[in-house]
Amino acid sequence: MCGExxxxxxxxxxxxxxxxxxxxxxxxxxxxxxYASVAKLHRMIEFEARRYLxxxxxxxxxxxxxxxxxxxxxxxxxxxxxxxxxxDDPLVDLAHVANSQLSMATAPGLYYVDFVPPxxxxxxxxxxxxxxxxxxxxxxxxxxLVEIPHNYxxxxxxxxxxxxxxxxxxxxxxxxxxxxxELDSVVGTGxxxxxxxxxxxxxxxxxxxxxxxxxxxxxxxxxxRTQPRLALIRFFVAIRCTRVDDEYNGYLIPAxxxxxxxxWGILRDERTYSDPLEFKPERxxxxxxxxxxxxxxxxxxxxxCPGYFLGHSSVWLMCAQSLAVFxxxxxxxxxxxxxxxxxxxxxxxVHLAPFQCSIKPRSAEAECLIRQEFPYTADGRTE
Numbered sequence: 146m147c148g149e150x151x152x153x154x155x156x157x158x159x160x161x162x163x164x165x166x167x168x169x170x171x172x173x174x175x176x177x178x179x180y181a182s183v184a185k186l187h188r189m190i191e192f193e194a195r196r197y198l199x200x201x202x203x204x205x206x207x208x209x210x211x212x213x214x215x216x217x218x219x220x221x222x223x224x225x226x227x228x229x230x231x232x233d234d235p236l237v238d239l240a241h242v243a244n245s246q247l248s249m250a251t252a253p254g255l256y257y258v259d260f261v262p263p264x265x266x267x268x269x270x271x272x273x274x275x276x277x278x279x280x281x282x283x284x285x286x287x288x289x290l291v292e293i294p295h296n297y298x299x300x301x302x303x304x305x306x307x308x309x310x311x312x313x314x315x316x317x318x319x320x321x322x323x324x325x326x327e328l329d330s331v332v333g334t335g336x337x338x339x340x341x342x343x344x345x346x347x348x349x350x351x352x353x354x355x356x357x358x359x360x361x362x363x364x365x366x367x368x369x370r371t372q373p374r375l376a377l378i379r380f381f382v383a384i385r386c387t388r389v390d391d392e393y394n395g396y397l398i399p400a401x402x403x404x405x406x407x408x409w410g411i412l413r414d415e416r417t418y419s420d421p422l423e424f425k426p427e428r429x430x431x432x433x434x435x436x437x438x439x440x441x442x443x444x445x446x447x448x449x450c451p452g453y454f455l456g457h458s459s460v461w462l463m464c465a466q467s468l469a470v471f472x473x474x475x476x477x478x479x480x481x482x483x484x485x486x487x488x489x490x491x492x493x494x495v496h497l498a499p500f501q502c503s504i505k506p507r508s509a510e511a512e513c514l515i516r517q518e519f520p521y522t523a524d525g526r527t528e
Contacts, residue, residue: 179454180454180458182454183454183455183458184340186223186455186458187339187340187458189219189222189223190219190340190458190459190462191339191340191462193215193218193219193222193459194215194459194462194463194466195337196215196218196231197211197212197214197215197463198337198466198467198470198515199515199516200214201467201471201504202506202512202515202516205503205504205505208308208311208504209308209499212307212308212463214229214234215307215459215463216307216456216459217229218234219455219459223455306356306357306360306456306460307460307463307464309356309359309360310356310460310463310464310467311473311502311504312485312487312500312502313355313356313359313360313424314468314473314502315473315474315475315485315500315502316424316484316485317424318474320352320424320426321468321472321473321474323348323426324348324349324352324426324468325468325469325507327346327347327348327349328346328349328465328468328469331345331346332346332469334508334510334511334514335510335514336514337466337469337470337514338462338465338466338469339462340458340462342465343461343465346465347430348426348430349461349464349465349468350429350461351426351427351428351429351430352426352464353460353461353464354426354429354437354438354439355424355425355426355428355429356460356464357438357439357442358412358418358438358442359412359424361408361409361412361442386401386402386403386404387399387400387401387402387404388400406441408441408442411441412438412441412442417435417436418435418436419435439457469511470506470507470511470512470514470515471504471505471506471507471511472503472504472505472506472507473502473503473504474502474503474505475501475502475503476501476502476503477503483501485500485501485502486498486500488500
């Protein structure tokens with residue numbers, strides 16, 4: 146309800162299934178609703194990936210900010226033709242603030258007004274009406290973003306998965322070595338992998354698929370807030386409401402019921418995935434691969450994320466190019482390896498808490514490749 150009062154209720158992620166939603170989804174599907182349509186954007190995505198690698202090379206300790214900028218830059222170029230500036234960009238920073246506010250404003254059960262909807266009519270100065278004051282504050286930032294928020298939400302989902310990639314690689318040196326061996330064999334060390342190489346990199350594809358299964362970026366956390374010990378049921382897709390009566394396994398689900406989908410549980414079900422807590426790309430290779438997680442982690446039916454293909458492509462390229470030129474390992478302090486923890490923060494859209502890892506060029510040749518092929522121009526705006 147706080148999200149509705151602040152204006153976030155108008156974005157597609159939270160919109161009702163109505164004529165407005167269907168029209169906007171159709172428009173988005175025409176532009177980025179298939180791999181064929183996204184293929185037209187490959188050059189732009191590869192350019193932003195080049196800029197990302199340059200940023201990591203110069204300052205790997207700010208990798209989370211670099212990932213955030215990479216995906217936000219893709220969305221801004223696609224939606225507004227805006228090319229982000231070298232270094233910090235004010236619009237990227239504004240979008241980051243808006244994302245944090247979106248997560249707080251739309252967290253189910255965080256405010257009493259979610260349980261007593263008529264409370265939305267009470268004045269903001271009354272005790273217990275803090276949600277109205279927050280909604281007013283959030284609306285200011287939202288007005289500055291105008292039409293960007295829905296696109297930015299999609300960039301944040303990709304951003305969240307990509308940061309998880311670095312955690313997975315830090316914890317899985319065997320996977321890093323195997324992926325790099327494939328990249329070196331297929332692509333070589335004299336250039337970076339591109340979308341044209343994707344079909345020839347089966348292990349890299351399996352690694353990316355496992356990343357989607359291993360980490361889920363779009364939860365609601367109401368149950369975790371009310372039952373802190375039930376951590377495994379934190380990860381849900383956005384709440385949906387049934388339009389008609391339905392029946393599932395003998396259970397009647399009346400029209401108007403709120404439905405939570407336990408994506409975390411689906412993708413960690415031992416009946417479906419062997420050793421579900423382990424990061425194992427091999428599960429998607431061979432004669433009997435395990436089920437692809439994409440059917441669950443990007444939503445369902447008519448409400449499936451329309452930006453699936455764009456996010457899928459941009460995350461894959463970032464992962465492949467990063468492994469091609471960087472070694473990703475645990476940090477070492479005073480001779481002791483530091484194993485990062487898998488701590489998650491956030492509400493509607495979650496992300497990993499900051500963690501330490503070492504990101505260094507694999508060789509002098511790799512560093513030279515980044516510097517020679519992927520520099521910023523003087524104004525950061527053109528190739």
